[in-house]
Amino acid sequence: MKYQRKTQDEYILLTDYGYGWEEEVTEDTFREIRQRAREYLLNSTAQIRIIKRRTPIKEKNL
Secondary structure, eight states, X not given: OOOOOSEEEEEEEEEESSSOEEEEEEESSHXXXXXXXXXXXXXXXXXXXXXXXXXXXXXXXX
């Protein structure tokens, strides 16, 4: 039987405008979150951080 993952990766963009870190955007791939980070860097003065979080995959009940 083939291994089936029980979690999926979720990338989160955090910003800090001087009041603490806040979650702004979540994406499924690192490429997409890097693109969002570039957009935030061009349009704001906030500090930016990217983190990866694993979330459980929700099973479909048929």
